[in-house]
Amino acid sequence: MQLLNTLYITTPESYLRLDNDTLRVEVDRETRLRVPLHHLQAVVCFGHVGLSAPLMHRLADEGIALVLLDDNGRFKARLEGATAGNVLLRQAHHACVKDAIFTLATARACVAGKVKNARQVLMRGAREAKLDEEAAMLTRGADDLAATLRALPGATDLDVLRGLEGEAARQYFGALNFVVKPEQRKWFQMDGRSRRPPRDRMNALLSFLYAMWMNDCRSAIEAAGLDPQLGFLHAVRPGRAALALDLVEEFRPLADRLALTLVNRGQLDEDDFVVREGGAVSLDGDARKAVVVAFQERKREEINHPVLAQAVPLGMVPLVQARLMARAVRESPLASQAGSCRDVPGYVPFLVK
Structure with missing residues:
Protein backbone atom coordinates (compact mmCIF):
# COMPACT_ATOMS: atom_id res chain seq x y z
CA MET A 1 0.00 0.00 0.00
CA GLU A 80 19.13 5.00 6.17
CA GLY A 81 22.12 6.14 4.20
CA ALA A 82 24.49 9.00 4.86
CA THR A 83 22.93 12.05 6.50
CA ALA A 84 22.04 14.81 4.06
CA GLY A 85 21.00 18.37 4.71
CA ASN A 86 22.39 21.81 5.32
CA VAL A 87 25.11 21.71 8.00
CA LEU A 88 24.65 25.44 8.66
CA LEU A 89 20.96 24.85 9.40
CA ARG A 90 21.87 22.06 11.81
CA GLN A 91 24.40 24.32 13.53
CA ALA A 92 21.70 26.96 13.91
CA HIS A 93 19.33 24.29 15.24
CA HIS A 94 21.83 23.29 17.92
CA ALA A 95 22.40 26.94 18.83
CA CYS A 96 18.64 27.59 19.16
CA VAL A 97 18.16 24.58 21.44
CA LYS A 98 20.73 26.10 23.79
CA ASP A 99 18.77 29.37 23.93
CA ALA A 100 16.19 29.13 26.73
CA ILE A 101 13.89 31.74 25.18
CA PHE A 102 13.72 30.13 21.75
CA THR A 103 13.37 26.64 23.23
CA LEU A 104 10.51 27.64 25.55
CA ALA A 105 8.69 29.53 22.78
CA THR A 106 8.95 26.61 20.34
CA ALA A 107 7.92 24.07 22.97
CA ARG A 108 4.96 26.29 23.91
CA ALA A 109 3.87 26.40 20.26
CA CYS A 110 3.99 22.60 20.02
CA VAL A 111 1.85 22.22 23.15
CA ALA A 112 -0.58 24.92 22.00
CA GLY A 113 -1.05 23.18 18.66
CA LYS A 114 -1.74 19.87 20.36
CA VAL A 115 -4.19 21.31 22.89
CA LYS A 116 -6.07 23.43 20.33
CA ASN A 117 -6.48 20.46 18.00
CA ALA A 118 -7.54 18.21 20.87
CA ARG A 119 -10.10 20.81 21.92
CA GLN A 120 -11.57 20.68 18.41
CA VAL A 121 -12.09 16.91 18.82
CA LEU A 122 -14.10 17.44 22.02
CA MET A 123 -16.09 20.38 20.63
CA ARG A 124 -17.02 18.37 17.56
CA GLY A 125 -18.03 15.47 19.80
CA ALA A 126 -20.19 17.81 21.87
CA ARG A 127 -22.00 19.05 18.76
CA GLU A 128 -22.72 15.49 17.64
CA ALA A 129 -23.62 14.03 21.06
CA LYS A 130 -27.12 12.55 21.33
CA LEU A 131 -27.50 13.09 25.08
CA ASP A 132 -27.45 16.53 26.68
CA GLU A 133 -25.44 15.36 29.68
CA GLU A 134 -22.73 13.91 27.45
CA ALA A 135 -22.62 17.08 25.36
CA ALA A 136 -22.22 19.02 28.60
CA MET A 137 -19.34 16.81 29.76
CA LEU A 138 -17.55 17.20 26.43
CA THR A 139 -18.11 20.95 26.51
CA ARG A 140 -16.68 21.03 30.02
CA GLY A 141 -13.64 19.11 28.79
CA ALA A 142 -13.18 21.59 25.95
CA ASP A 143 -13.44 24.44 28.45
CA ASP A 144 -10.72 22.81 30.57
CA LEU A 145 -8.44 22.71 27.53
CA ALA A 146 -9.25 26.36 26.83
CA ALA A 147 -8.08 27.14 30.37
CA THR A 148 -4.83 25.33 29.63
CA LEU A 149 -4.34 27.45 26.52
CA ARG A 150 -4.81 30.61 28.59
CA ALA A 151 -2.22 29.37 31.07
CA LEU A 152 0.46 28.54 28.48
CA PRO A 153 1.85 32.11 28.13
CA GLY A 154 2.52 32.12 31.88
CA ALA A 155 4.66 28.95 31.76
CA THR A 156 8.11 30.24 32.68
CA ASP A 157 10.08 27.06 32.12
CA LEU A 158 9.83 23.67 30.43
CA ASP A 159 8.85 21.81 33.59
CA VAL A 160 5.81 24.06 34.10
CA LEU A 161 4.92 23.74 30.41
CA ARG A 162 5.18 19.95 30.50
CA GLY A 163 3.00 19.90 33.59
CA LEU A 164 0.30 21.88 31.80
CA GLU A 165 0.54 19.56 28.80
CA GLY A 166 0.25 16.49 31.01
CA GLU A 167 -2.80 17.80 32.84
CA ALA A 168 -4.45 18.73 29.54
CA ALA A 169 -3.82 15.21 28.23
CA ARG A 170 -5.37 13.70 31.36
CA GLN A 171 -8.49 15.87 30.99
CA TYR A 172 -8.72 15.17 27.27
CA PHE A 173 -8.49 11.39 27.48
CA GLY A 174 -10.93 11.43 30.38
CA ALA A 175 -13.51 13.06 28.11
CA LEU A 176 -12.69 11.15 24.93
CA ASN A 177 -14.78 8.13 25.95
CA PHE A 178 -17.92 10.22 25.43
CA VAL A 179 -17.07 10.76 21.76
CA VAL A 180 -17.32 6.99 21.24
CA LYS A 181 -20.86 5.93 20.39
CA PRO A 182 -22.64 4.30 23.37
CA GLU A 183 -23.04 0.95 21.60
CA GLN A 184 -19.27 0.76 21.07
CA ARG A 185 -18.13 1.76 24.55
CA LYS A 186 -18.23 -1.74 25.99
CA TRP A 187 -15.28 -2.65 23.78
CA PHE A 188 -13.62 0.73 23.23
CA GLN A 189 -13.70 2.27 26.70
CA MET A 190 -10.41 3.85 27.78
CA ASP A 191 -9.10 4.10 31.33
CA GLY A 192 -6.69 6.88 30.47
CA ARG A 193 -3.77 6.58 28.09
CA SER A 194 -1.75 3.36 28.31
CA ARG A 195 1.33 2.43 26.28
CA ARG A 196 4.08 -0.16 26.05
CA PRO A 197 1.91 -2.12 25.88
CA PRO A 198 -1.58 -0.71 25.25
CA ARG A 199 -4.08 -2.17 27.73
CA ASP A 200 -7.30 -1.74 25.77
CA ARG A 201 -8.53 -1.65 22.19
CA MET A 202 -8.73 2.11 21.80
CA ASN A 203 -5.22 2.59 23.17
CA ALA A 204 -3.93 -0.08 20.80
CA LEU A 205 -5.55 1.71 17.86
CA LEU A 206 -4.24 5.12 18.94
CA SER A 207 -0.70 3.81 19.42
CA PHE A 208 -0.76 2.30 15.94
CA LEU A 209 -1.90 5.56 14.32
CA TYR A 210 0.52 7.66 16.37
CA ALA A 211 3.38 5.47 15.17
CA MET A 212 2.54 6.14 11.53
CA TRP A 213 2.29 9.89 12.10
CA MET A 214 5.56 9.73 14.02
CA ASN A 215 7.33 8.09 11.09
CA ASP A 216 6.01 10.76 8.72
CA CYS A 217 7.13 13.53 11.07
CA ARG A 218 10.61 12.11 11.46
CA SER A 219 10.98 11.75 7.70
CA ALA A 220 9.75 15.32 7.24
CA ILE A 221 12.26 16.69 9.73
CA GLU A 222 15.12 14.92 8.00
CA ALA A 223 13.89 16.16 4.61
CA ALA A 224 13.91 19.72 5.98
CA GLY A 225 17.54 19.31 7.06
CA LEU A 226 16.98 19.47 10.84
CA ASP A 227 18.39 17.10 13.46
CA PRO A 228 15.56 14.74 14.52
CA GLN A 229 17.35 13.87 17.78
CA LEU A 230 17.41 17.42 19.14
CA GLY A 231 14.03 18.61 20.39
CA PHE A 232 12.65 21.63 22.19
CA LEU A 233 9.72 20.23 24.19
CA HIS A 234 11.01 16.67 24.62
CA ALA A 235 14.22 16.09 26.50
CA VAL A 236 17.22 14.76 24.61
CA ARG A 237 17.91 11.07 25.26
CA PRO A 238 20.12 8.60 23.39
CA GLY A 239 18.21 7.02 20.51
CA ARG A 240 15.18 9.27 20.95
CA ALA A 241 13.93 11.33 18.01
CA ALA A 242 13.01 14.24 20.28
CA LEU A 243 12.27 16.79 17.55
CA ALA A 244 10.01 14.30 15.75
CA LEU A 245 8.15 13.84 19.05
CA ASP A 246 7.78 17.63 19.24
CA LEU A 247 6.36 17.83 15.74
CA VAL A 248 3.99 14.88 16.06
CA GLU A 249 2.18 16.43 19.05
CA GLU A 250 -0.07 18.59 16.87
CA PHE A 251 -0.94 15.55 14.71
CA ARG A 252 -2.04 13.27 17.57
CA PRO A 253 -5.62 14.68 17.62
CA LEU A 254 -5.83 13.91 13.89
CA ALA A 255 -5.04 10.30 14.73
CA ASP A 256 -7.68 10.42 17.45
CA ARG A 257 -10.28 11.67 14.98
CA LEU A 258 -9.53 8.84 12.56
CA ALA A 259 -9.66 6.27 15.37
CA LEU A 260 -13.05 7.57 16.47
CA THR A 261 -14.33 7.46 12.89
CA LEU A 262 -13.23 3.84 12.44
CA VAL A 263 -14.86 2.80 15.72
CA ASN A 264 -18.06 4.82 15.46
CA ARG A 265 -18.73 3.70 11.88
CA GLY A 266 -18.21 0.06 12.81
CA GLN A 267 -15.21 -0.34 10.51
CA LEU A 268 -13.43 -1.95 13.45
CA ASP A 269 -15.01 -4.13 16.12
CA GLU A 270 -13.89 -6.07 19.18
CA ASP A 271 -12.83 -9.10 17.12
CA ASP A 272 -10.23 -7.06 15.22
CA PHE A 273 -7.96 -7.04 18.27
CA VAL A 274 -5.82 -9.63 20.00
CA VAL A 275 -5.74 -9.65 23.81
CA ARG A 276 -2.58 -11.38 24.97
CA GLU A 277 -1.73 -12.98 28.28
CA GLY A 278 -0.86 -10.23 30.70
CA GLY A 279 -3.39 -7.80 29.21
CA ALA A 280 -1.50 -6.37 26.23
CA VAL A 281 -3.80 -5.57 23.28
CA SER A 282 -2.90 -5.22 19.61
CA LEU A 283 -4.60 -5.07 16.22
CA ASP A 284 -4.72 -8.32 14.28
CA GLY A 285 -3.23 -8.58 10.79
CA ASP A 286 -6.33 -7.77 8.73
CA ALA A 287 -7.26 -4.90 11.03
CA ARG A 288 -3.78 -3.39 10.70
CA LYS A 289 -4.19 -3.43 6.94
CA ALA A 290 -7.63 -1.79 7.19
CA VAL A 291 -6.26 0.95 9.45
CA VAL A 292 -3.34 1.63 7.10
CA VAL A 293 -5.76 1.92 4.16
CA ALA A 294 -7.94 4.36 6.13
CA PHE A 295 -4.83 6.31 7.13
CA GLN A 296 -3.73 6.55 3.51
CA GLU A 297 -7.16 7.69 2.39
CA ARG A 298 -7.25 10.36 5.09
CA LYS A 299 -3.83 11.63 4.06
CA ARG A 300 -5.05 12.13 0.51
CA GLU A 301 -7.76 14.54 1.65
CA GLU A 302 -6.96 18.15 0.88
CA ILE A 303 -7.07 20.79 3.60
CA ASN A 304 -6.52 24.54 3.51
CA HIS A 305 -3.23 25.17 5.24
CA PRO A 306 -3.60 28.34 7.34
CA VAL A 307 -0.02 29.54 6.80
CA LEU A 308 0.30 28.66 3.12
CA ALA A 309 -3.26 29.82 2.44
CA GLN A 310 -3.70 27.06 -0.13
CA ALA A 311 -5.00 23.50 -0.35
CA VAL A 312 -2.54 20.68 0.30
CA PRO A 313 -3.03 16.94 0.95
CA LEU A 314 -3.10 16.23 4.66
CA GLY A 315 -0.21 13.79 4.20
CA MET A 316 2.01 16.65 3.06
CA VAL A 317 1.40 18.76 6.16
CA PRO A 318 4.27 17.25 8.21
CA LEU A 319 6.64 18.31 5.43
CA VAL A 320 5.18 21.84 5.49
CA GLN A 321 5.44 22.03 9.28
CA ALA A 322 9.02 20.75 9.30
CA ARG A 323 9.94 23.47 6.83
CA LEU A 324 8.20 26.08 8.97
CA MET A 325 10.25 24.88 11.91
CA ALA A 326 13.41 25.07 9.80
CA ARG A 327 12.43 28.60 8.77
CA ALA A 328 12.04 29.64 12.41
CA VAL A 329 15.51 28.28 13.15
CA ARG A 330 17.04 29.82 10.03
CA GLU A 331 15.55 33.26 10.71
CA SER A 332 16.72 33.26 14.31
CA PRO A 333 19.58 35.65 15.11
CA LEU A 334 21.33 32.63 16.57
CA ALA A 335 21.68 31.27 13.04
CA SER A 336 24.55 33.74 12.75
CA GLN A 337 25.57 33.13 16.40
CA ALA A 338 24.69 36.68 17.33
CA GLY A 339 21.81 38.29 19.17
CA SER A 340 18.86 36.87 21.07
CA CYS A 341 15.86 34.80 20.05
CA ARG A 342 13.50 37.03 22.05
CA ASP A 343 11.93 38.77 19.03
CA VAL A 344 11.98 35.89 16.53
CA PRO A 345 8.46 35.18 15.07
CA GLY A 346 8.93 31.50 15.88
CA TYR A 347 7.26 28.25 14.91
CA VAL A 348 3.56 28.23 13.93
CA PRO A 349 1.82 24.88 14.60
CA PHE A 350 -0.77 23.34 12.28
CA LEU A 351 -4.33 23.87 13.51
CA VAL A 352 -7.31 21.84 12.31
CA LYS A 353 -10.86 23.13 12.00
Whole structure:
Protein backbone atom coordinates (compact mmCIF):
# COMPACT_ATOMS: atom_id res chain seq x y z
CA MET A 1 0.00 0.00 0.00
CA GLN A 2 1.65 3.19 -1.17
CA LEU A 3 1.00 6.83 -0.44
CA LEU A 4 3.17 9.90 -0.81
CA ASN A 5 6.19 7.70 -1.59
CA THR A 6 5.86 5.51 1.51
CA LEU A 7 5.28 1.76 1.19
CA TYR A 8 3.62 0.11 4.21
CA ILE A 9 4.09 -3.65 4.67
CA THR A 10 1.45 -5.01 7.06
CA THR A 11 1.09 -8.67 6.01
CA PRO A 12 2.86 -10.99 8.49
CA GLU A 13 5.66 -13.19 7.11
CA SER A 14 6.08 -11.05 3.99
CA TYR A 15 9.50 -11.11 2.38
CA LEU A 16 10.98 -8.14 0.53
CA ARG A 17 13.72 -8.58 -2.04
CA LEU A 18 15.50 -6.61 -4.75
CA ASP A 19 14.55 -7.39 -8.32
CA ASN A 20 16.75 -5.22 -10.59
CA ASP A 21 15.44 -1.70 -9.91
CA THR A 22 12.25 -2.92 -8.29
CA LEU A 23 11.22 -3.86 -4.75
CA ARG A 24 9.34 -7.17 -4.84
CA VAL A 25 7.01 -8.27 -2.03
CA GLU A 26 6.50 -12.02 -1.59
CA VAL A 27 4.07 -13.88 0.65
CA ASP A 28 4.44 -17.67 0.82
CA ARG A 29 6.94 -17.41 -2.06
CA GLU A 30 4.33 -15.78 -4.31
CA THR A 31 4.88 -12.28 -5.66
CA ARG A 32 2.18 -9.95 -4.36
CA LEU A 33 3.55 -6.55 -5.34
CA ARG A 34 6.29 -4.85 -7.33
CA VAL A 35 7.23 -1.20 -6.79
CA PRO A 36 9.94 0.66 -8.76
CA LEU A 37 12.53 1.99 -6.32
CA HIS A 38 12.44 5.46 -7.85
CA HIS A 39 8.85 5.80 -6.62
CA LEU A 40 9.85 5.35 -2.97
CA GLN A 41 11.12 7.55 -0.18
CA ALA A 42 10.45 5.14 2.69
CA VAL A 43 9.48 1.52 3.40
CA VAL A 44 7.70 0.85 6.71
CA CYS A 45 7.42 -2.75 7.93
CA PHE A 46 5.03 -3.86 10.69
CA GLY A 47 5.79 -6.98 12.69
CA HIS A 48 7.64 -10.01 11.35
CA VAL A 49 8.76 -9.05 7.84
CA GLY A 50 11.87 -10.41 6.14
CA LEU A 51 14.23 -8.46 3.90
CA SER A 52 17.14 -9.45 1.71
CA ALA A 53 20.57 -7.93 2.33
CA PRO A 54 20.89 -6.71 -1.29
CA LEU A 55 17.62 -4.81 -0.90
CA MET A 56 18.76 -3.17 2.33
CA HIS A 57 22.03 -2.07 0.69
CA ARG A 58 20.17 -0.68 -2.30
CA LEU A 59 17.69 1.22 -0.12
CA ALA A 60 20.59 2.81 1.73
CA ASP A 61 22.32 3.70 -1.54
CA GLU A 62 19.16 5.31 -2.90
CA GLY A 63 18.42 7.26 0.27
CA ILE A 64 15.21 5.32 0.90
CA ALA A 65 14.50 4.98 4.61
CA LEU A 66 13.68 1.52 5.98
CA VAL A 67 11.62 1.64 9.18
CA LEU A 68 10.89 -1.40 11.36
CA LEU A 69 7.92 -1.30 13.74
CA ASP A 70 6.49 -4.04 15.93
CA ASP A 71 2.92 -5.34 15.62
CA ASN A 72 1.64 -2.45 17.76
CA GLY A 73 3.41 0.13 15.61
CA ARG A 74 6.13 0.76 18.20
CA PHE A 75 9.40 1.93 16.68
CA LYS A 76 12.17 -0.68 16.56
CA ALA A 77 14.80 0.51 14.10
CA ARG A 78 15.51 2.71 11.11
CA LEU A 79 18.04 2.11 8.35
CA GLU A 80 19.13 5.00 6.17
CA GLY A 81 22.12 6.14 4.20
CA ALA A 82 24.49 9.00 4.86
CA THR A 83 22.93 12.05 6.50
CA ALA A 84 22.04 14.81 4.06
CA GLY A 85 21.00 18.37 4.71
CA ASN A 86 22.39 21.81 5.32
CA VAL A 87 25.11 21.71 8.00
CA LEU A 88 24.65 25.44 8.66
CA LEU A 89 20.96 24.85 9.40
CA ARG A 90 21.87 22.06 11.81
CA GLN A 91 24.40 24.32 13.53
CA ALA A 92 21.70 26.96 13.91
CA HIS A 93 19.33 24.29 15.24
CA HIS A 94 21.83 23.29 17.92
CA ALA A 95 22.40 26.94 18.83
CA CYS A 96 18.64 27.59 19.16
CA VAL A 97 18.16 24.58 21.44
CA LYS A 98 20.73 26.10 23.79
CA ASP A 99 18.77 29.37 23.93
CA ALA A 100 16.19 29.13 26.73
CA ILE A 101 13.89 31.74 25.18
CA PHE A 102 13.72 30.13 21.75
CA THR A 103 13.37 26.64 23.23
CA LEU A 104 10.51 27.64 25.55
CA ALA A 105 8.69 29.53 22.78
CA THR A 106 8.95 26.61 20.34
CA ALA A 107 7.92 24.07 22.97
CA ARG A 108 4.96 26.29 23.91
CA ALA A 109 3.87 26.40 20.26
CA CYS A 110 3.99 22.60 20.02
CA VAL A 111 1.85 22.22 23.15
CA ALA A 112 -0.58 24.92 22.00
CA GLY A 113 -1.05 23.18 18.66
CA LYS A 114 -1.74 19.87 20.36
CA VAL A 115 -4.19 21.31 22.89
CA LYS A 116 -6.07 23.43 20.33
CA ASN A 117 -6.48 20.46 18.00
CA ALA A 118 -7.54 18.21 20.87
CA ARG A 119 -10.10 20.81 21.92
CA GLN A 120 -11.57 20.68 18.41
CA VAL A 121 -12.09 16.91 18.82
CA LEU A 122 -14.10 17.44 22.02
CA MET A 123 -16.09 20.38 20.63
CA ARG A 124 -17.02 18.37 17.56
CA GLY A 125 -18.03 15.47 19.80
CA ALA A 126 -20.19 17.81 21.87
CA ARG A 127 -22.00 19.05 18.76
CA GLU A 128 -22.72 15.49 17.64
CA ALA A 129 -23.62 14.03 21.06
CA LYS A 130 -27.12 12.55 21.33
CA LEU A 131 -27.50 13.09 25.08
CA ASP A 132 -27.45 16.53 26.68
CA GLU A 133 -25.44 15.36 29.68
CA GLU A 134 -22.73 13.91 27.45
CA ALA A 135 -22.62 17.08 25.36
CA ALA A 136 -22.22 19.02 28.60
CA MET A 137 -19.34 16.81 29.76
CA LEU A 138 -17.55 17.20 26.43
CA THR A 139 -18.11 20.95 26.51
CA ARG A 140 -16.68 21.03 30.02
CA GLY A 141 -13.64 19.11 28.79
CA ALA A 142 -13.18 21.59 25.95
CA ASP A 143 -13.44 24.44 28.45
CA ASP A 144 -10.72 22.81 30.57
CA LEU A 145 -8.44 22.71 27.53
CA ALA A 146 -9.25 26.36 26.83
CA ALA A 147 -8.08 27.14 30.37
CA THR A 148 -4.83 25.33 29.63
CA LEU A 149 -4.34 27.45 26.52
CA ARG A 150 -4.81 30.61 28.59
CA ALA A 151 -2.22 29.37 31.07
CA LEU A 152 0.46 28.54 28.48
CA PRO A 153 1.85 32.11 28.13
CA GLY A 154 2.52 32.12 31.88
CA ALA A 155 4.66 28.95 31.76
CA THR A 156 8.11 30.24 32.68
CA ASP A 157 10.08 27.06 32.12
CA LEU A 158 9.83 23.67 30.43
CA ASP A 159 8.85 21.81 33.59
CA VAL A 160 5.81 24.06 34.10
CA LEU A 161 4.92 23.74 30.41
CA ARG A 162 5.18 19.95 30.50
CA GLY A 163 3.00 19.90 33.59
CA LEU A 164 0.30 21.88 31.80
CA GLU A 165 0.54 19.56 28.80
CA GLY A 166 0.25 16.49 31.01
CA GLU A 167 -2.80 17.80 32.84
CA ALA A 168 -4.45 18.73 29.54
CA ALA A 169 -3.82 15.21 28.23
CA ARG A 170 -5.37 13.70 31.36
CA GLN A 171 -8.49 15.87 30.99
CA TYR A 172 -8.72 15.17 27.27
CA PHE A 173 -8.49 11.39 27.48
CA GLY A 174 -10.93 11.43 30.38
CA ALA A 175 -13.51 13.06 28.11
CA LEU A 176 -12.69 11.15 24.93
CA ASN A 177 -14.78 8.13 25.95
CA PHE A 178 -17.92 10.22 25.43
CA VAL A 179 -17.07 10.76 21.76
CA VAL A 180 -17.32 6.99 21.24
CA LYS A 181 -20.86 5.93 20.39
CA PRO A 182 -22.64 4.30 23.37
CA GLU A 183 -23.04 0.95 21.60
CA GLN A 184 -19.27 0.76 21.07
CA ARG A 185 -18.13 1.76 24.55
CA LYS A 186 -18.23 -1.74 25.99
CA TRP A 187 -15.28 -2.65 23.78
CA PHE A 188 -13.62 0.73 23.23
CA GLN A 189 -13.70 2.27 26.70
CA MET A 190 -10.41 3.85 27.78
CA ASP A 191 -9.10 4.10 31.33
CA GLY A 192 -6.69 6.88 30.47
CA ARG A 193 -3.77 6.58 28.09
CA SER A 194 -1.75 3.36 28.31
CA ARG A 195 1.33 2.43 26.28
CA ARG A 196 4.08 -0.16 26.05
CA PRO A 197 1.91 -2.12 25.88
CA PRO A 198 -1.58 -0.71 25.25
CA ARG A 199 -4.08 -2.17 27.73
CA ASP A 200 -7.30 -1.74 25.77
CA ARG A 201 -8.53 -1.65 22.19
CA MET A 202 -8.73 2.11 21.80
CA ASN A 203 -5.22 2.59 23.17
CA ALA A 204 -3.93 -0.08 20.80
CA LEU A 205 -5.55 1.71 17.86
CA LEU A 206 -4.24 5.12 18.94
CA SER A 207 -0.70 3.81 19.42
CA PHE A 208 -0.76 2.30 15.94
CA LEU A 209 -1.90 5.56 14.32
CA TYR A 210 0.52 7.66 16.37
CA ALA A 211 3.38 5.47 15.17
CA MET A 212 2.54 6.14 11.53
CA TRP A 213 2.29 9.89 12.10
CA MET A 214 5.56 9.73 14.02
CA ASN A 215 7.33 8.09 11.09
CA ASP A 216 6.01 10.76 8.72
CA CYS A 217 7.13 13.53 11.07
CA ARG A 218 10.61 12.11 11.46
CA SER A 219 10.98 11.75 7.70
CA ALA A 220 9.75 15.32 7.24
CA ILE A 221 12.26 16.69 9.73
CA GLU A 222 15.12 14.92 8.00
CA ALA A 223 13.89 16.16 4.61
CA ALA A 224 13.91 19.72 5.98
CA GLY A 225 17.54 19.31 7.06
CA LEU A 226 16.98 19.47 10.84
CA ASP A 227 18.39 17.10 13.46
CA PRO A 228 15.56 14.74 14.52
CA GLN A 229 17.35 13.87 17.78
CA LEU A 230 17.41 17.42 19.14
CA GLY A 231 14.03 18.61 20.39
CA PHE A 232 12.65 21.63 22.19
CA LEU A 233 9.72 20.23 24.19
CA HIS A 234 11.01 16.67 24.62
CA ALA A 235 14.22 16.09 26.50
CA VAL A 236 17.22 14.76 24.61
CA ARG A 237 17.91 11.07 25.26
CA PRO A 238 20.12 8.60 23.39
CA GLY A 239 18.21 7.02 20.51
CA ARG A 240 15.18 9.27 20.95
CA ALA A 241 13.93 11.33 18.01
CA ALA A 242 13.01 14.24 20.28
CA LEU A 243 12.27 16.79 17.55
CA ALA A 244 10.01 14.30 15.75
CA LEU A 245 8.15 13.84 19.05
CA ASP A 246 7.78 17.63 19.24
CA LEU A 247 6.36 17.83 15.74
CA VAL A 248 3.99 14.88 16.06
CA GLU A 249 2.18 16.43 19.05
CA GLU A 250 -0.07 18.59 16.87
CA PHE A 251 -0.94 15.55 14.71
CA ARG A 252 -2.04 13.27 17.57
CA PRO A 253 -5.62 14.68 17.62
CA LEU A 254 -5.83 13.91 13.89
CA ALA A 255 -5.04 10.30 14.73
CA ASP A 256 -7.68 10.42 17.45
CA ARG A 257 -10.28 11.67 14.98
CA LEU A 258 -9.53 8.84 12.56
CA ALA A 259 -9.66 6.27 15.37
CA LEU A 260 -13.05 7.57 16.47
CA THR A 261 -14.33 7.46 12.89
CA LEU A 262 -13.23 3.84 12.44
CA VAL A 263 -14.86 2.80 15.72
CA ASN A 264 -18.06 4.82 15.46
CA ARG A 265 -18.73 3.70 11.88
CA GLY A 266 -18.21 0.06 12.81
CA GLN A 267 -15.21 -0.34 10.51
CA LEU A 268 -13.43 -1.95 13.45
CA ASP A 269 -15.01 -4.13 16.12
CA GLU A 270 -13.89 -6.07 19.18
CA ASP A 271 -12.83 -9.10 17.12
CA ASP A 272 -10.23 -7.06 15.22
CA PHE A 273 -7.96 -7.04 18.27
CA VAL A 274 -5.82 -9.63 20.00
CA VAL A 275 -5.74 -9.65 23.81
CA ARG A 276 -2.58 -11.38 24.97
CA GLU A 277 -1.73 -12.98 28.28
CA GLY A 278 -0.86 -10.23 30.70
CA GLY A 279 -3.39 -7.80 29.21
CA ALA A 280 -1.50 -6.37 26.23
CA VAL A 281 -3.80 -5.57 23.28
CA SER A 282 -2.90 -5.22 19.61
CA LEU A 283 -4.60 -5.07 16.22
CA ASP A 284 -4.72 -8.32 14.28
CA GLY A 285 -3.23 -8.58 10.79
CA ASP A 286 -6.33 -7.77 8.73
CA ALA A 287 -7.26 -4.90 11.03
CA ARG A 288 -3.78 -3.39 10.70
CA LYS A 289 -4.19 -3.43 6.94
CA ALA A 290 -7.63 -1.79 7.19
CA VAL A 291 -6.26 0.95 9.45
CA VAL A 292 -3.34 1.63 7.10
CA VAL A 293 -5.76 1.92 4.16
CA ALA A 294 -7.94 4.36 6.13
CA PHE A 295 -4.83 6.31 7.13
CA GLN A 296 -3.73 6.55 3.51
CA GLU A 297 -7.16 7.69 2.39
CA ARG A 298 -7.25 10.36 5.09
CA LYS A 299 -3.83 11.63 4.06
CA ARG A 300 -5.05 12.13 0.51
CA GLU A 301 -7.76 14.54 1.65
CA GLU A 302 -6.96 18.15 0.88
CA ILE A 303 -7.07 20.79 3.60
CA ASN A 304 -6.52 24.54 3.51
CA HIS A 305 -3.23 25.17 5.24
CA PRO A 306 -3.60 28.34 7.34
CA VAL A 307 -0.02 29.54 6.80
CA LEU A 308 0.30 28.66 3.12
CA ALA A 309 -3.26 29.82 2.44
CA GLN A 310 -3.70 27.06 -0.13
CA ALA A 311 -5.00 23.50 -0.35
CA VAL A 312 -2.54 20.68 0.30
CA PRO A 313 -3.03 16.94 0.95
CA LEU A 314 -3.10 16.23 4.66
CA GLY A 315 -0.21 13.79 4.20
CA MET A 316 2.01 16.65 3.06
CA VAL A 317 1.40 18.76 6.16
CA PRO A 318 4.27 17.25 8.21
CA LEU A 319 6.64 18.31 5.43
CA VAL A 320 5.18 21.84 5.49
CA GLN A 321 5.44 22.03 9.28
CA ALA A 322 9.02 20.75 9.30
CA ARG A 323 9.94 23.47 6.83
CA LEU A 324 8.20 26.08 8.97
CA MET A 325 10.25 24.88 11.91
CA ALA A 326 13.41 25.07 9.80
CA ARG A 327 12.43 28.60 8.77
CA ALA A 328 12.04 29.64 12.41
CA VAL A 329 15.51 28.28 13.15
CA ARG A 330 17.04 29.82 10.03
CA GLU A 331 15.55 33.26 10.71
CA SER A 332 16.72 33.26 14.31
CA PRO A 333 19.58 35.65 15.11
CA LEU A 334 21.33 32.63 16.57
CA ALA A 335 21.68 31.27 13.04
CA SER A 336 24.55 33.74 12.75
CA GLN A 337 25.57 33.13 16.40
CA ALA A 338 24.69 36.68 17.33
CA GLY A 339 21.81 38.29 19.17
CA SER A 340 18.86 36.87 21.07
CA CYS A 341 15.86 34.80 20.05
CA ARG A 342 13.50 37.03 22.05
CA ASP A 343 11.93 38.77 19.03
CA VAL A 344 11.98 35.89 16.53
CA PRO A 345 8.46 35.18 15.07
CA GLY A 346 8.93 31.50 15.88
CA TYR A 347 7.26 28.25 14.91
CA VAL A 348 3.56 28.23 13.93
CA PRO A 349 1.82 24.88 14.60
CA PHE A 350 -0.77 23.34 12.28
CA LEU A 351 -4.33 23.87 13.51
CA VAL A 352 -7.31 21.84 12.31
CA LYS A 353 -10.86 23.13 12.00
